[in-house]
Amino acid sequence: MNRQTLFEKIWDSHVVHEPRGKPALIYVDLHLIHEVTSPQAFEGLRLSGRSVRRPDLTVATVDHNVPTIDRWFIKDEISRRQVEALKQNADDFGVRFYGIESDRQGIVHVIGPELGLTRPGTVIVCGDSHTSTHGAFGAFALGIGTSEVEHVLATQCLVQKRPKTMEVRVDGALPRGVTAKDVILGIIGSIGVDGAVGHVIEYTGEAIRTLSMEGRMTVCNMSIEAGARAGMIAPDETTIEYLEGREFSPKGQEWEAAVAEWQRLPTDEGARFDKTVVISASELEPYVTWGTNPGMVVPVTGRVPDPKSLESESDRTAAEQALRYMDLTPDIPIQDIAIDRVFIGSCTNARIADLRAAAGIVQGKQVAATVQAMVVPGSTQVKIQAEEEGLDRVFTDAGFEWREAGCSMCLGMNPDVLQPGERCASSSNRNFEGRQGKGGRTHLVSPQMAAAAAIAGHFVDIRDW
Amino acid sequence: MEPFTRLSGIVIPLPRVNVDTDQIIPAQFMKRIERTGYGQFLFNSWRYLPDGSPNPDFVLNRAEYEGASILVSGRNFGSGSSREHAVWALHDYGIRCVITPKFADIFYNNCIQNGVLPVALPEDRVQELIEKAERKPGYRLTVNLENQTIYDSEGFEDAFEIEPFIRERLLRGLDDIAMTLQEEDEIAAFEATRPSWLEPAKS
Numbered sequence: 001m002n003r004q005t006l007f008e009k010i011w012d013s014h015v016v017h018e019p020r021g022k023p024a025l026i027y028v029d030l031h032l033i034h035e036v037t038s039p040q041a042f043e044g045l046r047l048s049g050r051s052v053r054r055p056d057l058t059v060a061t062v063d064h065n066v067p068t069i070d071r072w073f074i075k076d077e078i079s080r081r082q083v084e085a086l087k088q089n090a091d092d093f094g095v096r097f098y099g100i101e102s103d104r105q106g107i108v109h110v111i112g113p114e115l116g117l118t119r120p121g122t123v124i125v126c127g128d129s130h131t132s133t134h135g136a137f138g139a140f141a142l143g144i145g146t147s148e149v150e151h152v153l154a155t156q157c158l159v160q161k162r163p164k165t166m167e168v169r170v171d172g173a174l175p176r177g178v179t180a181k182d183v184i185l186g187i188i189g190s191i192g193v194d195g196a197v198g199h200v201i202e203y204t205g206e207a208i209r210t211l212s213m214e215g216r217m218t219v220c221n222m223s224i225e226a227g228a229r230a231g232m233i234a235p236d237e238t239t240i241e242y243l244e245g246r247e248f249s250p251k252g253q254e255w256e257a258a259v260a261e262w263q264r265l266p267t268d269e270g271a272r273f274d275k276t277v278v279i280s281a282s283e284l285e286p287y288v289t290w291g292t293n294p295g296m297v298v299p300v301t302g303r304v305p306d307p308k309s310l311e312s313e314s315d316r317t318a319a320e321q322a323l324r325y326m327d328l329t330p331d332i333p334i335q336d337i338a339i340d341r342v343f344i345g346s347c348t349n350a351r352i353a354d355l356r357a358a359a360g361i362v363q364g365k366q367v368a369a370t371v372q373a374m375v376v377p378g379s380t381q382v383k384i385q386a387e388e389e390g391l392d393r394v395f396t397d398a399g400f401e402w403r404e405a406g407c408s409m410c411l412g413m414n415p416d417v418l419q420p421g422e423r424c425a426s427s428s429n430r431n432f433e434g435r436q437g438k439g440g441r442t443h444l445v446s447p448q449m450a451a452a453a454a455i456a457g458h459f460v461d462i463r464d465w
Numbered sequence: 466m467e468p469f470t471r472l473s474g475i476v477i478p479l480p481r482v483n484v485d486t487d488q489i490i491p492a493q494f495m496k497r498i499e500r501t502g503y504g505q506f507l508f509n510s511w512r513y514l515p516d517g518s519p520n521p522d523f524v525l526n527r528a529e530y531e532g533a534s535i536l537v538s539g540r541n542f543g544s545g546s547s548r549e550h551a552v553w554a555l556h557d558y559g560i561r562c563v564i565t566p567k568f569a570d571i572f573y574n575n576c577i578q579n580g581v582l583p584v585a586l587p588e589d590r591v592q593e594l595i596e597k598a599e600r601k602p603g604y605r606l607t608v609n610l611e612n613q614t615i616y617d618s619e620g621f622e623d624a625f626e627i628e629p630f631i632r633e634r635l636l637r638g639l640d641d642i643a644m645t646l647q648e649e650d651e652i653a654a655f656e657a658t659r660p661s662w663l664e665p666a667k668s
């Protein structure tokens with residue numbers, strides 16, 4: 001019997017054409033679009049007189065530029081032009097579009113799953129590196145550049161070299177207080193920010209299986225932060241339960257047929273991966289990044305590392321540069337680091353489960369006087385649901401700002417930015433220099449850890465909360 | 466796309482690892498809806514001081530490196546965001562070839578799409594080039610894609626690997642879309658076999 005991995009099953013069922021010695025042409029089941037990486041692709045289509053081959057498999061929304069206070073008024077003219085361009089392009093080419101006025105609008109990686117557009121066994125692309133999020137459903141979901149966006153619009157196919165496979169197995173049960181975010185930060189800390197370049201990761205093991213869909217999305221979301229082409233988790237009962245009854249999920253007989261297909265997807269017993277990494281869940285802790293990439297991470301109980309302790313010269317230099325940028329000195333305890341801002345949001349951690357968890361931490365408490373904190377739901381649907389549950393009140397009563405859905409301060413592109421020198425505990429995915437605004441200093445943490453830091457004014461161990 | 470055959474040019478050294486696309490072009494400069502005009506924003510945070518004046522210490526602001534077309538940097542270059550704006554910024558600035566021990570996947574693809582040649586060399590060779598370019602501003606390299614070699618006038622010479630298909634594409638300046646559209650029959654045949662549950666259901 002030909003034993004196959006989840007990835008290989010999806011790949012094989014999507015190859016249109018794989019000439020010897022050349023990359024394959026693979027068929028795309030869902031193409032998600034946002035305003036930043038698509039205008040040049042649509043313009044390319046116009047210039048060459050091409051159309052969108054499958055507008056019915058293409059869905060667009062606005063997220064990166066959307067202001068989270070007064071969304072009806074985009075002050076920045078170039079931002080507004082980008083948002084308007086997407087609406088125009090969607091109209092001209094017949095693509096379904098969820099604009100600022102839509103209650104389906106949100107971060108592209110949050111709305112795909114919640115609308116039931118994301119499904120197991122499919123190939124999903126988007127001009128955005130965090131497309132890996134959708135892999136949580138057992139899809140092969142990958143980020144592409146704008147030229148490739150144009151290619152997919154025109155042909156519904158992607159030219160792609162077959163990636164290698166990598167299993168990341170997290171054995172055992174997660175200790176109390178260790179979240180999905182900590183799992184992925186721990187993995188990146190251990191394999192490095194280029195540890196999975198050229199590979200598709202499949203996350204396996206008990207700790208992964210017991211995660212909710214939201215937790216699985218958090219893990220897969222940050223696969224790109226380890227350099228992976230994509231990340232994925234085999235579909236199971238949790239996946240099926242999440243998808244049943246969603247707006248675009250298959251219905252009736254179609255649903256039955258789809259579920260039967262999905263049950264055949266998990267990696268066969270004995271199938272081989274090009275690489276396997278095993279991590280023991282019991283060794284994972286709540287993490288905080290100290291540097292300028294997600295691999296620069298230590299447990300909350302740890303200290304800022306001393307670059308001198310690093311082996312390679314390039315790592316030493318990188319750590320020194322990072323500490324200078326972050327304005328941190330070696331060996332200080334992480335819990336002594338005071339923060340100015342807290343951001344709970346982004347496609348990594350702004351789903352309803354994340355907001356519930358963070359609200360549980362802040363309930364009845366007050367944000368420290370020195371901290372400005374905000375919560376930005378990942379989608380308008382998440383916002384509506386959270387408000388129905390009264391979570392908005394929990395946050396605002398504690399002194400958090402409660403905002404409209406969008407990418408917000410995950411990246412410095414809309415009005416939500418850090419000021420130079422400000423230090424932020426953030427539930428997002430990237431702590432690169434200037435990511436949240438020029439000169440801003442980002443520490444990546446789980447939403448629970450971010451919430452607790454907002455109250456305490458510095459990092460604290462959520463396990464003592 | 467312009468074909469890439471052979472290039473001789475000044476080398477910019479960037480002795481850092483994990484240079485991410487947020488450094489190559491920060492998000493606030495990605496609001497344009499055109500493909501051009503990003504060169505002025507290349508490495509913005511390193512290139513300009515907080516008051517907006519050029520940082521005299523940064524390599525791009527030194528006269529000796531003016532007109533450079535080759536960039537050499539540490540491993541995992543182009544990591545992070547998928548923004549093709551990063552390659553557009555490099556290209557617009559004049560860079561036609563990037564040399565590093567290891568490329569991030571999406572960035573690598575984006576280079577190919579824009580006729581920028583990505584060359585992967587072993588870590589010690591890259592280090593050697595960085596040192597040469599730092600020691601001797603204005604240092605030049607020649608990259609020949611036809612025979613996959615890279616050399617200078619002082620005896621440095623190396624061969625580099627590149628997928629034959631990618632080499633061919635760059636040499637001829639081919640466009641993927643036109644090539645794929647020739648497979649229309651196969652795409653249509655594949656499409657006909659897709660199960661109906663794959664279409665988004667109307668609720």
Ligand code: SF4
Binds near residue numbers: 107411
């Ligand atoms: S939330 Fe952040 S990482 Fe996610 S799509 Fe938006 S900008 Fe990108």
